[in-house]
Amino acid sequence: MAESVRALPQEIQELIDVREWDLRTREGIKRFTELKAKSLPSVALDGELVYEALIPPQEELIAAICERYNKKNQKKKQEEGMS
Amino acid sequence: MYIYRTTGICPPEIHFRLTGNTLTGVRFVGGGCRGNAQLISRLLEGRDVDEVLPLLKGIVCRNDTSCPDQLARAIELACEGQLRASEEIRIYEDTTPRLKVAVISGVEGNLAALRNCVAALRPKVEELYCLGNLTGPSGDNDAVVELARKEKIIFAAGPYDRTLPCKKPENQDRLLQAPLFIVFSLGEKRILAFTSGFIQELEGFSDFSLYSLELLMVCNLSDYLRNKEVYPALRTMTEQFSVDAVLFAGTGAWEHVRLGSVDFVNVGPVEAGGVYQYALLCWDREQLEISFRILEVR
Structure with a gap:
């Protein structure tokens, strides 16, 4: 799974920070249960579990990242406009 | 047994034993190049720390350090009494x-x-x-x-x-x-x-x-x-x-x-x-x- 994230195009890599958790460690298990994940591999975007037990096609993953990125940007712009 | 939490290298921990000046049971665990790590462990098994420290120190792989360099730091800390030996899990x-x-x-x-x-x-x-x-x-x-x-x-x-x-x-x-x-x-x-x-x-x-x-x-x-x-x-x-x-x-x-x-x-x-x-x-x-x-x- 981490490989598929690392294989994302450079312009997408620049939008994201990637953190990989190892389920063999106490820290990894803690994060896995916090996310309420059930299967491996799992992908969370902005702390929300999005993919479980599957590696999404690259286009799908890019679309999900961009959607979240755009939403966050819109919200930020709205907040800036209000202030 | 000593457990050293590493910084700047792939394996998060190095485990080893020191009996007097003799180094045994070196294991780089949790990540990194398994083959190379095993080779290092075998080469170091039973050797005197004074003999191996010059070989390990100062090797750079990433982040201005390396697995051998981190092991050297761990051994030095153990010898200086700054790294405490842990009870073995029997x-x-x-x-x-x-x-x-x-x-x-x-x-x-x-x-x-x-x-x-x-x-x-x-x-x-x-x-x-x-x-x-x-x-x-x-x-x-x-x-x-x-x-x-x-x-x-x-x-x-x-x-x-x-x-x-x-x-x-x-x-x-x-x-x-x-x-x-x-x-x-x-x-x-x-x-x-x-x-x-x-x-x-x-x-x-x-x-x-x-x-x-x-x-x-x-x-x-x-x-x-x-x-x-x-x-x-x-x-x-x-x-x-x-x-x-x-x-x-x-x-x-x-x-x-x-x-x-x-x-x-x-x-x-x-x-x-x-x-x-x-x-x-x-x-x-x-x-x-x-x-x-x-x-x-x-």
């Missing part, structure tokens, strides 16, 4: 292959329970294993420890066994020297047994030590099999297990679940409601058979 490996064994747990100082189990089970099975706690807050702790010693019962320590005092120092020593993991063979299967997740609170525990994966999957991931939602992940992780069955105790429940090719067995307390119970494990017709039995005491 493992008892029973090398005699068995066909039929019984397992009890939660004796908690109940001398009658242990005595009856020994008397009734010893003639029926090849070995009787006992998971913690052998001793308990209101039990006859010295007497059960002495009986266990007399009967040569192989037992894995539980949290009470590590913390509750016996009156006789020799019994206390026996409890402190008891293994935390027991490994035995039943036919073609390798079985791991331990009491509960308290082991991970001990100083010498590492996420990357032998049998830590099995313990963490049982205790932390599945919450002693109670969190059934994570069973798909647990099943996937069993592919990395080094044993075919995992026995544990400490929850008061009796349960047997098979996930992937691994049997998980929760062994309940030896006495409940006035009856004695045990887990029976048999290797029969090339199969591992696990059942929970009630002991008839006449």
Whole structure:
């Protein structure tokens, strides 16, 4: 799974920070249960579990990242406009 | 054993032993180039630290350091007394292959329970294993420890066994020297047994030590099999297990679940409601058979 994230195009890599958790460690298990994940591999975007037990096609993953990125940007712009 | 938490390199920990000036058991764990790490370990086995330090120091791989460089720092800290040696997580490996064994747990100082189990089970099975706690807050702790010693019962320590005092120092020593993991063979299967997740609170525990994966999957991931939602992940992780069955105790429940090719067995307390119970494990017709039995005491 981490490989598929690392294989994302450079312009997408620049939008994201990637953190990989190892389920063999106490820290990894803690994060896995916090996310309420059930299967491996799992992908969370902005702390929300999005993919479980599957590696999404690259286009799908890019679309999900961009959607979240755009939403966050819109919200930020709205907040800036209000202030 | 020394456990050094690294910085700037792939493996998060380096484990090693120092006997005087002699270096043994070097392991780079949790990541990195396994082949190279094993080669380093073999080359360094049994060598004098004064001889190896100049070879290790100052090698740069990434972040201005490297695996050998981090090992050099760890050895120096250990020699200077700034890195403390941790108590080894004791493992008892029973090398005699068995066909039929019984397992009890939660004796908690109940001398009658242990005595009856020994008397009734010893003639029926090849070995009787006992998971913690052998001793308990209101039990006859010295007497059960002495009986266990007399009967040569192989037992894995539980949290009470590590913390509750016996009156006789020799019994206390026996409890402190008891293994935390027991490994035995039943036919073609390798079985791991331990009491509960308290082991991970001990100083010498590492996420990357032998049998830590099995313990963490049982205790932390599945919450002693109670969190059934994570069973798909647990099943996937069993592919990395080094044993075919995992026995544990400490929850008061009796349960047997098979996930992937691994049997998980929760062994309940030896006495409940006035009856004695045990887990029976048999290797029969090339199969591992696990059942929970009630002991008839006449």
